[in-house]
Amino acid sequence: MPQELFRSAHHACLMFSDLGNEGGEAVQANQFLIVDGDVGAIIDPGGNLAYSELYLGMTRHFPPSKLSAILASHADPDIIASLDRWMTATPDAKLYVSTLWERFVPHFCKPGKTTGRIVGIPDPGMRIPVGRHELIALPAHFMHAEGNFQFYDPVSRILFSGDLGVSMQTGPDATKPISSLATLPRGMEAFHRRYMVSNKILRCWARMVRELRIDMIAPQHGAPLVGEAVPQFIQWAENLACGIDLMGEAHYQVPA
Ligand SMILES: [Fe+2]
Numbered sequence: 001m002p003q004e005l006f007r008s009a010h011h012a013c014l015m016f017s018d019l020g021n022e023g024g025e026a027v028q029a030n031q032f033l034i035v036d037g038d039v040g041a042i043i044d045p046g047g048n049l050a051y052s053e054l055y056l057g058m059t060r061h062f063p064p065s066k067l068s069a070i071l072a073s074h075a076d077p078d079i080i081a082s083l084d085r086w087m088t089a090t091p092d093a094k095l096y097v098s099t100l101w102e103r104f105v106p107h108f109c110k111p112g113k114t115t116g117r118i119v120g121i122p123d124p125g126m127r128i129p130v131g132r133h134e135l136i137a138l139p140a141h142f143m144h145a146e147g148n149f150q151f152y153d154p155v156s157r158i159l160f161s162g163d164l165g166v167s168m169q170t171g172p173d174a175t176k177p178i179s180s181l182a183t184l185p186r187g188m189e190a191f192h193r194r195y196m197v198s199n200k201i202l203r204c205w206a207r208m209v210r211e212l213r214i215d216m217i218a219p220q221h222g223a224p225l226v227g228e229a230v231p232q233f234i235q236w237a238e239n240l241a242c243g244i245d246l247m248g249e250a251h252y253q254v255p256a
């Protein structure tokens with residue numbers, strides 16, 4: 001069952017956190033469904049492991065023809081490897097992905113499946129209509145992919161942050177929102193130190209998101225951050241040395 005992150009009369013945000021990882025081999029991942037009236041969008045639908053249940057979950061809210069947007073924060077397999085099946089099952093949905101990846105993601109599909117159906121998000125970002133409202137694609141380049149976006153929903157005030165704000169948890173634990181970062185959740189520090197590219201990028205991001213009212217940061221792996229954990233995370237990320245800040249000649253040696 002998906003978890004309801006937000007609901008009003010006209011608008012809902014649902015999180016699926018436990019789809020298709022019976023063997024435990026694949027990293028836990030969250031997929032998000034935005035419902036606005038009788039239409040909707042999915043954010044980072046994932047790979048083939050998550051497809052069937054996410055598709056079924058969607059059809060409880062609206063028919064496949066009413067899916068207007070598939071939003072991909074970047075082009076990793078856990079983000080969008082199921083693209084072929086979504087293109088087949090939903091006749092009118094457009095895929096929104098960075099212009100850097102729009103000619104790469106068709107490799108996930110059979111020939112011709114994506115023709116006329118990919119909208120490249122330019123580097124500065126854009127506003128994406130979903131029903132009566134808009135989602136805002138915010139630049140998140142190098143967090144961690146070269147062409148990377150986060151999606152902010154002004155109605156729920158949720159920031160869907162892709163691979164930023166991630167922790168390493170099981171599906172059931174990922175449903176329990178984190179309200180304080182006094183103790184960092186499992187895997188958060190190690191993940192960001194290796195997967196985020198540089199502190200300069202995190203500082204640019206922190207400045208940008210402080211302009212927004214954010215009630216929740218919902219990452220693609222692990223539990224959402226709420227309450228005090230939101231400003232705590234922004235401050236923590238802003239001060240984190242990561243990626244190329246930590247890499248030097250010692251990390252680039254020919255293996256013996
Ligand atoms: Fe990723």
Ligand SMILES: [Fe+2]
Pocket residue numbers: 076078079162163220221
């Ligand atoms: Fe990911």
